[in-house]
Amino acid sequence: xxxxxxxxxxxxxxxxxxxxxxxxxxxxxxxxxxxxxxxxxxxxxxxxxxxxxxxxxxxxxxxxxxxxxxxxxxxxxxxxxxxxx
Amino acid sequence: xxxxxxxxxxxxxxxxxxxxxxxxxxxxxxxxxxxxxxxxxxxxxxxxxxxxxxxxxxxxxxxxxxxxxxxxxxxxxxxxxxxxxxxxxxxxxxxxxxxxxxxxxxxxxxxxxxxxxxxxxxxxxxxxxxxxxxxxxxxxxxxxxxxxxxxxxxxxxxxxxxxxxxxxxxxxxxxxxxxxxxxxxxxxxxxxxxxxxxxxxxxxxxxxxxxxxxxxxxxxxxxxxxxxxxxxxxxxxxxxxxxxxxxxxxxxxxxxxxxxxxxxxxxxxxxxxxxxxxxxxxxxxxxxxxxxxxxxxxxxxxxxxx
Numbered sequence: 001x002x003x004x005x006x007x008x009x010x011x012x013x014x015x016x017x018x019x020x021x022x023x024x025x026x027x028x029x030x031x032x033x034x035x036x037x038x039x040x041x042x043x044x045x046x047x048x049x050x051x052x053x054x055x056x057x058x059x060x061x062x063x064x065x066x067x068x069x070x071x072x073x074x075x076x077x078x079x080x081x082x083x084x085x
Numbered sequence: 086x087x088x089x090x091x092x093x094x095x096x097x098x099x100x101x102x103x104x105x106x107x108x109x110x111x112x113x114x115x116x117x118x119x120x121x122x123x124x125x126x127x128x129x130x131x132x133x134x135x136x137x138x139x140x141x142x143x144x145x146x147x148x149x150x151x152x153x154x155x156x157x158x159x160x161x162x163x164x165x166x167x168x169x170x171x172x173x174x175x176x177x178x179x180x181x182x183x184x185x186x187x188x189x190x191x192x193x194x195x196x197x198x199x200x201x202x203x204x205x206x207x208x209x210x211x212x213x214x215x216x217x218x219x220x221x222x223x224x225x226x227x228x229x230x231x232x233x234x235x236x237x238x239x240x241x242x243x244x245x246x247x248x249x250x251x252x253x254x255x256x257x258x259x260x261x262x263x264x265x266x267x268x269x270x271x272x273x274x275x276x277x278x279x280x281x282x283x284x285x286x287x288x289x290x291x292x293x294x295x296x297x298x299x300x301x302x303x304x305x306x307x308x309x310x311x312x313x314x315x316x317x318x319x320x321x322x323x324x325x326x327x328x329x330x331x332x333x334x335x336x337x338x339x340x341x342x343x344x345x346x347x348x349x350x351x352x353x354x355x356x357x358x359x360x361x362x363x364x365x366x367x368x369x370x371x372x373x374x375x376x377x378x379x380x381x382x383x384x385x386x387x388x389x390x391x
Contacts, residue, residue, distance in 0.1 A: 003391055010383065017372075017379055021171060024368050025164045036157055036277060037366060039375055046382055053390055054260065059365045064255040065389055 002052075002061040009049045016042035091158050098141035109237045143349075147366075151358055152163050160365060167369045171376065174339075178380050185387065188324045204342030255389035261300050263385045266340075269298035270378045273347075277371055283361045285354065292351045295374070299344040306337050332384055339377045346370045 016038050023035030039052045110131025117124030149155060215389035313329075320330045350370050353359065359367055 006386060006391065010386065013382070017375060020372060020375065021168060024372055025168045027160060027164050027365070029362065032281070032362075032368070036281060036371070039277065039371070040274055042375060042379070043267075043274050046267055046270060046378065048261055049382065049386075053386060057255070057390065062390055066390070083229055 002056045006053060006056070006062075008051065009045055009052070013042050013045045013049065016045060090333075091162075097142075097145075099138055099145070102134065106131055106138050109134055114380070116253055144164055146270070147353070147358065153315065155236050163365055167372075171372070174373075174376065177335075178332075178383075181328070181335065182383065182387070185328045185332060188328060193297070193324060214304045226304075255385075258305050258312075259385055259389050262309070263381065265298050265302045266378050266381050269295045269302070270375060272298065273371055273374055277367070280354075280359060280367055281361055285357075288354050292347060292354065294353065296344055296347050299340055299374075300349065303340055303344070306333070308342075329388065332388065336377065337391060339380070343374050343377050346373065360373060 020035045020038035020042065022040070023031045023038055025031070026034065053062070057064060110128055113124050113126070113128030113131050115124075117128055121303055144146070159295040272291045276288050276295060279285075279287035279291060318329065319326050321327075347370060353366060
């Protein structure tokens with residue numbers, strides 16, 4: 001559920017950014033106003049999303065993609081087949 | 086000049102200089118990759134020609150703009166030019182995000198035997214699919230981070246599984262970097278507002294803050310790379326390492342370009358090139374910075390969390 005909300009907010013951010021682009025291409029007073037308002041929306045949504053992700057992570061609603069890696073000093077992939085007795 | 090008439094700027098030589106620069110750069114780069122001694126210096130020469138071209142060409146365009154030569158038709162063409170550049174940028178990052186999703190959701194699970202098609206479980210029977218680098222490490226092996234591995238072999242398969250250390254912790258530098266970049270989006274919005282309201286002194290302050298936050302982001306990103314690289318996450322660390330460095334690396338490059346662009350805009354603001362009604366240069370760079378900010382937000386959410 002939290003993941004769906006996060007993805008929806010990202011889509012909303014992209015839409016706001018897209019409206020900002022339309023305003024920029026349009027130009028003039030009207031376009032400039034539209035661009036500025038859209039970018040304010042996108043910044044506000046982004047800050048909200050960041051806080052939501054951190055809060056959801058803190059509450060355990062989402063789990064981080066922690067990168068679990070460590071490399072041996074000497075690389076030796078060992079695949080041991082059990083000996084049939 | 087009438088509104089309909091298109092201003093043809095000048096008998097320009099900059100495109101051919103740009104072509105010579107980029108060709109020299111890539112000839113040098115290709116030969117550098119093949120171990121030619123002269124590759125590096127030819128590359129540097131090509132880069133210098135590119136920088137010369139950018140300063141010269143962009144400077145000429147700025148001069149023409151401030152001299153009031155451009156009309157509305159030229160303004161429109163600048164805006165459309167910027168939008169096509171942005172389109173190419175969106176497609177660029179869409180391809181890399183697509184690669185991330187494809188590898189993580191489809192191709193890696195297939196290699197591990199998921200789905201009933203070509204990739205049967207027998208094809209790679211020693212391969213257990215998991216996102217991130219697979220490490221088979223014997224117990225007692227000393228790792229680069231100094232820890233000594235101790236874990237039991239899994240009796241069922243006989244394959245020893247590693248208990249790897251956490252390299253990229255989303256709560257650490259990635260979260261800090263996200264906060265920095267988001268803050269830069271906020272300061273840039275304040276600068277944008279100040280420009281529209283005609284408060285030049287405030288624009289300078291907010292722009293300097295935005296540039297400083299961008300530079301801080303890059304500094305922490307270099308630290309993060311050093312940390313990850315030292316712990317064994319490299320461009321060659323399987324599909325995860327490749328996509329991680331491709332996405333974050335190209336993003337970092339875009340932040341670098343954005344910082345340079347913002348610095349140029351700061352200089353132009355101080356020179357008085359913009360006013361409340363006419364500031365396309367600022368708008369183009371501001372949108373670009375917001376875009377780079379959103380790309381990072383996408384990276385933070387999809388690479389580190391979801």
